[in-house]
Amino acid sequence: MKITDSLSKLKNVDWDYLGDQSDSPFANLHFYPGRFISQIPATLIGRLSKPGDTVLDPYCGSGTTLVESQRLGRHAIGIDINPTSILISRAKLIPIRHLRIRNLLRGRLNHFLDQRLTLGGKIPISPVETPSAVQLTKWYHPTTAAQLKEIWAYISSLRGISKELMEFAFSGILMQACSETRHWGYICDNTRPIEHRYIDAIDIFSNSVKKLELAYANRDADLPPSALFPLPRASVFLGDATTVMQNFTAHTVDLIITSPPYFGVIDYVKSQRLAMEWFGFNIETFRASETGARSKRHRIAAYSEYISELDGALREMARVLKPDGVLALLVGKSATREDPLPDLLEAARRAGLHLQDEFSREIAQGRRQASSLTNETLYLFSRS
Numbered sequence: 001m002k003i004t005d006s007l008s009k010l011k012n013v014d015w016d017y018l019g020d021q022s023d024s025p026f027a028n029l030h031f032y033p034g035r036f037i038s039q040i041p042a043t044l045i046g047r048l049s050k051p052g053d054t055v056l057d058p059y060c061g062s063g064t065t066l067v068e069s070q071r072l073g074r075h076a077i078g079i080d081i082n083p084t085s086i087l088i089s090r091a092k093l094i095p096i097r098h099l100r101i102r103n104l105l106r107g108r109l110n111h112f113l114d115q116r117l118t119l120g121g122k123i124p125i126s127p128v129e130t131p132s133a134v135q136l137t138k139w140y141h142p143t144t145a146a147q148l149k150e151i152w153a154y155i156s157s158l159r160g161i162s163k164e165l166m167e168f169a170f171s172g173i174l175m176q177a178c179s180e181t182r183h184w185g186y187i188c189d190n191t192r193p194i195e196h197r198y199i200d201a202i203d204i205f206s207n208s209v210k211k212l213e214l215a216y217a218n219r220d221a222d223l224p225p226s227a228l229f230p231l232p233r234a235s236v237f238l239g240d241a242t243t244v245m246q247n248f249t250a251h252t253v254d255l256i257i258t259s260p261p262y263f264g265v266i267d268y269v270k271s272q273r274l275a276m277e278w279f280g281f282n283i284e285t286f287r288a289s290e291t292g293a294r295s296k297r298h299r300i301a302a303y304s305e306y307i308s309e310l311d312g313a314l315r316e317m318a319r320v321l322k323p324d325g326v327l328a329l330l331v332g333k334s335a336t337r338e339d340p341l342p343d344l345l346e347a348a349r350r351a352g353l354h355l356q357d358e359f360s361r362e363i364a365q366g367r368r369q370a371s372s373l374t375n376e377t378l379y380l381f382s383r384s
């Protein structure tokens, strides 16, 4: 099919999805800023690719594009500089039936709770099992901290898929367990909770495991009738988008759907500070390579570095796309920062990408990740 024919299938889509509250069953299990509503990648994948194709998201964040790709029978490839993004995405992409996931999750959770019951409400903690980077006394009430240590000790004894799933459930409760209630407290370096409040970590962890089980059940309920198990493979890589794509063979990707970081609006790595501490990821190491990070916005060369990094990434996207492939780029501009759109469009043109169409969309108020981000534009490029 000619690219113009494929793209014409998008003409009547209402990209705002303002009244549509449906979203991926995995969407709200874990806080991740700037994420797609799943209807956007689902619509693009459904209309611009076919089962068996390969879909890439080089800034995959919480894995929305990848989850929708796998659900619709496409091979998914994701890249992100944020190690928590990789942990979150992988745990949503296990290609086996939910009944097996359910058995694994229920088995582990019950084992953990039974052990606590038998041991009088406490699992023995060996001091090596809580990573030294975790600021236990700063972020958590002492009893919450003790419970988190128990959960962590139990998860550390697991292996394979069970461990991956339980780690996801654990990382998803850290913000709720933390005594810092002001959002910026997780991101800024010099804040601490005003007072410590007790949160029952065992309870919220059990709920988090149950929600993950339910999300997998809903994923399977939403699969197209043609879906076959195991679902298609999804590969998720940790690293800088440009550097990782340089290892990919040219002309191997059918569709790229991505939303690169906006300039100077969000700190993605820092937003996962609590998980970074538990999982032993050094914030500074990863933040240094984060494109457009808010914390870098005052540097003299911040904007030109941002454009130059996206310029490199666009060149790689153009190289890995098949000749009849499409790049769907969702970009926003903040009312309070430089407008990067003209420079990005120019970088895409230099990379050999041809702008075929664009759709502006309003972001529903409750879904805005930053109050200054009210609109974004979906650009569709072809290589030919």
Ligand SMILES: C[S@@+](CC[C@H](N)C(=O)[O-])C[C@H]1O[C@@H](n2cnc3c(N)ncnc32)[C@H](O)[C@@H]1O
Pocket: 032, 033, 034, 035, 036, 037, 058, 059, 060, 061, 062, 063, 064, 065, 079, 080, 081, 082, 085, 239, 240, 241, 242, 258, 259, 260, 261, 262, 268, 269, 289, 290, 291, 292
């Ligand atoms: C707008 S978010 C993507 C959100 C994603 N669409 C979702 O649904 O969750 C941009 C992502 O780019 C990542 N990122 C920033 N700099 C990067 C780089 N140099 N290479 C790869 N990923 C990067 C951030 O960690 C963040 O996850």
